[in-house]
Amino acid sequence: xxxxxxxxxxxxxxxxxxxxxxxxxxxxxxxxxxxxxxxxxxxxxxxxxxxxxxxxxxxxxxxxxxxxxxxxxxxxxxxxxxxxxxxxxxxxxxxxxxxxxxxxxxxxxxxxxxxxxxxxxxxxxxxxxxxxxxxxxxxxxxxxxxxxxxxxxxxxxxxxxxxxxxxxxxxxxxxxxxxxxxxxxxxxxxxxxxxxxxxxxxxxxxxxxxxxxxxxxxxxxxxxxxxxxxxxxxxxxxxxxxxx
Amino acid sequence: xxxxxxxxxxxxxxxxxxxxxxxxxxxxxxxxxxxxxxxxxxxxxxxxxxxxxxxxxxxxxxxxxxxxxxxxxxxxxxxxxxxxxxxxxxxxxxxxxxxxxxxxxxxxxxxxxxxxxxxxxxxxxxxxxxxxxxxxxxxxxxxxxxxxxxxxxxxxxxxxxxxxxxxxxxxxxxxxxxxxxxxxxxxxxxxxxxx
Numbered sequence: 001x002x003x004x005x006x007x008x009x010x011x012x013x014x015x016x017x018x019x020x021x022x023x024x025x026x027x028x029x030x031x032x033x034x035x036x037x038x039x040x041x042x043x044x045x046x047x048x049x050x051x052x053x054x055x056x057x058x059x060x061x062x063x064x065x066x067x068x069x070x071x072x073x074x075x076x077x078x079x080x081x082x083x084x085x086x087x088x089x090x091x092x093x094x095x096x097x098x099x100x101x102x103x104x105x106x107x108x109x110x111x112x113x114x115x116x117x118x119x120x121x122x123x124x125x126x127x128x129x130x131x132x133x134x135x136x137x138x139x140x141x142x143x144x145x146x147x148x149x150x151x152x153x154x155x156x157x158x159x160x161x162x163x164x165x166x167x168x169x170x171x172x173x174x175x176x177x178x179x180x181x182x183x184x185x186x187x188x189x190x191x192x193x194x195x196x197x198x199x200x201x202x203x204x205x206x207x208x209x210x211x212x213x214x215x216x217x218x219x220x221x222x223x224x225x226x227x228x229x230x231x232x233x234x235x236x237x238x239x240x241x242x243x244x
Numbered sequence: 245x246x247x248x249x250x251x252x253x254x255x256x257x258x259x260x261x262x263x264x265x266x267x268x269x270x271x272x273x274x275x276x277x278x279x280x281x282x283x284x285x286x287x288x289x290x291x292x293x294x295x296x297x298x299x300x301x302x303x304x305x306x307x308x309x310x311x312x313x314x315x316x317x318x319x320x321x322x323x324x325x326x327x328x329x330x331x332x333x334x335x336x337x338x339x340x341x342x343x344x345x346x347x348x349x350x351x352x353x354x355x356x357x358x359x360x361x362x363x364x365x366x367x368x369x370x371x372x373x374x375x376x377x378x379x380x381x382x383x384x385x386x387x388x389x390x391x392x393x394x395x396x397x398x399x400x401x402x403x404x405x406x407x408x409x410x411x412x413x414x415x416x417x418x419x420x421x422x423x424x425x426x427x428x429x430x431x432x433x434x435x436x437x438x439x
Contacts, residue, residue: 026323027323030323093393093394096393096394097278097394100394135255136250136255136308136312137312137315137316139252139255139256139259140255140256140258140259140262140312140313140316141259141316141319142259143255143256143258143259143260143262143263144259144262144263144266144316144320146259147259147260147263147264148263148266148267151263151264151267152267178292178295179428182268182292182295182296183295183428183432183433185264186264186295186296186299186433187432187433187436187438189260189263189264190260190299190438191438192260193256193257193260196256196260197252197253197256197257200252200256201252201253205252206251206252206253206255
């Protein structure tokens with residue numbers, strides 16, 4: 001999954017939703033599921049929004065992601081319902097925090113994963129251009145998203161290298177751990193970044209002409225449905241927050 | 245310094261370091277799952293973030309790069325639903341910090357340390373909702389899955405008067421983080437030839 005984040009290769013199939021719709025969905029889900037109140041109407045909207053990433057994963061035939069999301073969310077949710085009443089003390093508060101936070105963050109993260117997994121960098125850039133986000137923001141933004149999985153990969157590689165030499169957790173000293181892990185990570189990230197910018201410049205990024213893009217993005221029926229869902233939920237969310 | 249616009253290469257550098265900063269911040273912020281660490285984040289994040297930021301500064305020679313980074317941090321943090329205030333505080337701190345760096349020509353040691361202190365103050369955006377809209381925040385935490393106990397403890401750790409101390413803490417530890425970052429820079433990155 002990690003390697004597919006903002007995938008660079010072109011897929012034969014066009015994605016179901018426009019990148020802009022996906023971003024709107026991410027914002028809606030993150031804002032409402034994470035920060036939402038808990039009024040009567042919200043108890044309907046929140047589960048609905050939670051289900052959206054799952055449905056989208058299924059529609060895009062990302063079976064593994066769909067299963068992973070359903071499984072982990074279900075675990076946190078049922079854990080919260082069944083385990084919390086039967087535990088007590090420190091274990092309980094740990095469990096409450098873990099299940100609660102997990103169940104709250106999962107939908108947003110899943111939606112973000114969907115955005116990254118089904119959007120190519122070119123599509124993303126095309127969409128950003130359509131909403132007139134200046135290139136000064138859209139280029140770094142796409143680099144950021146492109147880079148998260150790289151950082152994780154590199155971190156894993158550094159962990160492997162250290163394990164091979166028998167170093168675990170910085171030998172028990174937390175500040176050593178910072179030094180042993182963060183610094184190699186940054187060195188390799190900077191190197192990768194140099195290569196990335198060399199590659200991007202070779203392909204004409206920042207040339208003084210207007211960029212063209214072969215990605216066809218545009219709104220369709222699915223986008224309309226998703227947008228309506230978003231608008232209704234945001235409207236009810238705000239109504240709940242300020243009027244109810 | 246010659247007057248030059250920001251080039252795509254700079255934009256990519258900004259993206260990379262924003263990603264690193266963000267991953268580092270998130271890794272530290274995961275500690276917040278114990279309430280005591282929430283106020284302590286103003287200590288830890290500036291301290292740890294100082295290392296990547298000081299390296300970032302060695303690659304920054306133009307006005308605007310730090311500003312873009314702060315705008316991105318604000319955008320991503322609010323995209324992930326961690327508070328809308330950051331989208332205001334981060335750019336404000338970013339521009340101020342950028343001005344400080346710029347006045348030092350992006351080379352002055354003192355200015356860069358001071359600037360990172362200012363930059364670190366964006367963190368305060370995460371605490372504003374706790375204090376300003378305390379009741380709804382509390383309710384949200386208690387009913388939204390964190391549990392009554394977590395919410396009550398957190399409220400106890402962050403009283404109303406705590407915004408200023410937190411702001412001060414993020415500034416002071418930003419400066420300490422910058423010092424730490426510079427030390428690390430000297431020890432590792434200059435030797436490795438990437439600073």
